[in-house]
Amino acid sequence: MDTAQLPTTDEAREQLLDALEHPDTGQLPALIARWHPALIADAVEALPRDMRHTLWDRLDAIDRGQVLIEVGRGVRQQLIDEAAQDELLAALATLEMDELADLDADLPVSVLDAMVRAMDVQRRERYERVKRYPDDTAGGLMDVDAAAVRGDVSLKAVLRYLRQVRKRDGKLPEHMDSLVVVDRQNRYLGMLRLSDLVSHKSTAIVSHLMDAEAPAIQVGTPDTRVARLFEDRDLMSAAVVDDDGHLLGRITIDDVVDVMRAEADGEVMRRAGLGEDTDMFAPVLSNAARRAVWLGVNLINAFVAAWVIGLFEASIDQVVALAVLMPVVASMGGVAGNQTLTLVTRAIALDQIGRGNAMALLFREVASGLLNGAFWAIVVAVVATAWFGNTQLGIVFGCALLINLITGATAGTLVPLLLERLGIDPALAGGVLLTAATDVVGFFSFLGLATLFLL
Structure with a gap:
């Protein structure tokens, strides 16, 4: 959809209301197909409570998962409470590990247990790694699927590795502007920008081109400090390491923008003596x-x-x-x-x-x-x-x-x-x-x- 035609939240809410009140027109499927889940989530928050679940029923599993991530906690809790368990499990299966970690505190115990049981061994292991750390720290923000390469290999080997990743997973990690460089013991050395990867000779060695000054973030760093680091250094992504410098994961700009928005929204609400998860259509x-x-x-x-x-x-x-x-x-x-x-x-x-x-x-x-x-x-x-x-x-x-x-x-x-x-x-x-x-x-x-x- 052309960005010039994107509706505002108020316009989206009005269009959704009209489509929900007149289901015979067939407008709703067309709107859902054209709109990004973030816009749908904004409109969901602006809908009266009795209309939200009607819209939820018309979303597919991928859109449901993204809507749960994007909406405020009060609205999210309502959707979770009113959704069937199989609907929730299908939506949760579409999410990344760091997104699941953000949601699991709001999930019923029965859904959480069923979700973990349904995971394959690799996915369950990645989920447990993220859940070791509080949500408001770098460990809670990070994606454990960090694309890492050794410093002593050539760019040709790196390109071969990325092709293997795409063949195995069907895609590369999201928002990948650079690769993490590590040594044989998986200790952080620096970052290799993709622009350098594709613009130098394939025989060049990674350690000669990597940015050794690129900061790594300690896993226990508060999320507000992480956001400040991204702002100060104009980062798109950063590696997350433990106290010994071993690579644990990667934080990307989309996670940091969410932190900044949550902090700004929370500041406004706290000044009025309200909680950050306040739903304007709460009972x-x-x-x-x-x-x-x-x-x-x-x-x-x-x-x-x-x-x-x-x-x-x-x-x-x-x-x-x-x-x-x-x-x-x-x-x-x-x-x-x-x-x-x-x-x-x-x-x-x-x-x-x-x-x-x-x-x-x-x-x-x-x-x-x-x-x-x-x-x-x-x-x-x-x-x-x-x-x-x-x-x-x-x-x-x-x-x-x-x-x-x-x-x-x-x-x-x-x-x-x-x-x-x-x-x-x-x-x-x-x-x-x-x-x-x-x-x-x-x-x-x-x-x-x-x-x-x-x-």
């Missing part, structure tokens, strides 16, 4: 229960801020302008804090912060908060004085704003660092704690200073 009861926790945390924050305001009820009654201005103080502190929080959370994710630079970053952010606070304190003091005709009120307003901007910068730096030290995701809880700090300090500083100097 209302479970959906409400999932959101209730963070709504409760925010409610506690709101009550704490309201309690602080209540401490100064008499002051607010005497100077009505305080009620008008105090939300501005809290809001400005929250904005300043969120700017710092975003910066620090990103730096933590990229491993850019450690003991050696944490204090320097704190001082820098506090200094920025102080400069911004001083500038905007003068601005709001002038505005408040002109608005309410009260110079003392303007000065109090400006001082409170200065205090809260410094508080926002300080909390925005310290909160994510503390959460990361405690093993809590800063993207999940950082915003809630920051809001609590800037609201409480903002209200307390403004109303407290007003009580001391205006009343």
